[in-house]
Amino acid sequence: MSRKQDRSVAVVGGGVIGLSTAWRLAVAGHRVRLIDPAPASGGASRAAGGMLAPVAEAWPGEESLLELGTASLHRWPEFAERLGRDSGKPSGLRDEGTLVVAADSADRAELDTLADYLASLGRTVNRHSSRRLRRLEPALGPGVRGGLEVPGDLAVDNRATLEALRAAAEVAGVEFVRAAARGVRSGTVELVDAADPEPGLSGSVVHCDVVVIAAGVQTGALHPALRGAIRPVKGEILRLRARSTSVPPPRWTVRGPVHGRQVYLVPREDGMVIGATQYEAGYDTEVTVGGVRNLLADAERFVPGITEYALVETAAGLRPSTEDNLPLLGWVEPGVLVAAGHHRNGFLLAPITAETVVGLVSGDEVATEAKAADPSRSGGQQ
């Protein structure tokens, strides 16, 4: 394969995947335009919890995803360091570890399944009694019935990371086209309404050598070959801030099943993020009473001290999900790449996704782990 540089690339989508990809493409020497009405400011990336947790989220049957996630997690420290350097802003990477805890004996059995599975893959997690867990993390409540310590899983402050990515892309020379895309063909992106057409836009069409579709749940509407490949999975999330009267936030990311329902609490500088519900109900992004009630009840079960926290935000986003929970990452047709369908794992998979897109655009070899995500796979993982 011959190496190609200085290609003209249009990236459709300004979430974590689109921004990461545009930034790395520009750094690699390509001319990049990023098409989004409001980059870094909406969608699933803004609503995210920000866990980088391939191990804590592993599950039998999803080995390809675990391998892809692990490969991307290994790239995160260097990715974050470059991001901080290029953007001049905090990368958002946090170094708290993860505790996966259980609320009852059925939940505990679920964690045992996870631990056994990981052991069978040669990955070790530490099983702890509830007493031992509370010694590690005093914020845990009496409702915790044992759990696992997962070394290595990390987290990011998703909004800090988005802002750093936007700045790094700008510094690297990415041109932001603030418009929505209507459709993609090889070599062109048609815009919905280019209110203020910029140089390089011929009418309301962007011309380029390669289009990268990184449009989350809107991806399927942009190209006929992607129709129906990605469905929205709604998630609600809460943002809490510590008050002068409240106990300090946990020092660990705390997550796990509460009577079978998953909840996580991810520390932030001034509080924490609690997520996330899961509904398959179309393009609905309203926050519901039932969702908030469940998140608060489940999070309180693990960390009772949140009662005194301020509830500063409720939000919902749409995870772009595929049949097998792996993203779509590769050529759709000549001149058109897809980098979408990252489900719960957009932040985790950003480094390997960006690297893979740069490799495909430049004609370089790509990481082995990324090959399972090629969009030509038919259904389930290999």
Next chain:
Amino acid sequence: MSRKQDRSVAVVGGGVIGLSTAWRLAVAGHRVRLIDPAPASGGASRAAGGMLAPVAEAWPGEESLLELGTASLHRWPEFAERLGRDSGKPSGLRDEGTLVVAADSADRAELDTLADYLASLGRTVNRHSSRRLRRLEPALGPGVRGGLEVPGDLAVDNRATLEALRAAAEVAGVEFVRAAARGVRSGTVELVDAADPEPGLSGSVVHCDVVVIAAGVQTGALHPALRGAIRPVKGEILRLRARSTSVPPPRWTVRGPVHGRQVYLVPREDGMVIGATQYEAGYDTEVTVGGVRNLLADAERFVPGITEYALVETAAGLRPSTEDNLPLLGWVEPGVLVAAGHHRNGFLLAPITAETVVGLVSGDEVATEAKAADPSRSGGQQ
């Protein structure tokens, strides 16, 4: 007492009491300035549920408040009609009745105490079985253990009413001074920072014949004689909107104790308001996790269908409360009136408060029921 017209009046405070008072004073022929950095847009009035419920909120020992509230409730239909006419906007008055319901047998005993008390005053409320209540209001859940139907108690959409009051005051010729007051003396209001001094402002002082202090929880800071007379009682409130998938909102205002904790659900055009927590914790207006969790749990106990509603707003306000829960309504010194300390009852008491202030300023007789609220009373009700 000689009748006085065309006096120059400065009303400090742009909540429901300040706006109502300013409007009625202007209609009565006085020259009125209303001093508030952002009238009709903040504070307890904006956070309020809007119940006009002197009977449902009656309690032994608070007879003066019941009489004052009843007198004001009788004035509401005419007040609302004038408000709609003067403002050209909806007055916000709603005609749903009120059901006071109970969640357990102790709660039911509390309602029996209320019903017996009202009967002893010659006021009738109808006691109903839970079956009968559900026939009246199908939205009630199986957790309801009987209750009372209160004829006559009404409600307003507080934000619609505030907007109508603002418009009516403007139409009536009230001049809005968008500044905060620092202190009040007879004949003058000193402003904090008159960024853009208007005609009639000498430096940063407003001169007038009469000052009306209607500044809610800030009232005590404005005049030495009022120091400590009003304390903030924090209340959290939620706003819900019906979704296409949700059951319709209740046709009644539903309220009552849930295991001893009061909750209310007040219908709105597109959903409902749920309130309200009570904390005595100074000037804190943050919404807490515990507050939201309790409101949702208690409201769901009465109306389980809210689970599917959208949670569109969480907010907190500070009720301006006095020792005996009656407002402070009368002369503080010559040239200075107070109309504040309305606790949970600002909207309910707006008509009689405005009428009383107009009477006092004009030198007319005031309603008998308002005399108990004279600020010269010492502690408890007579």
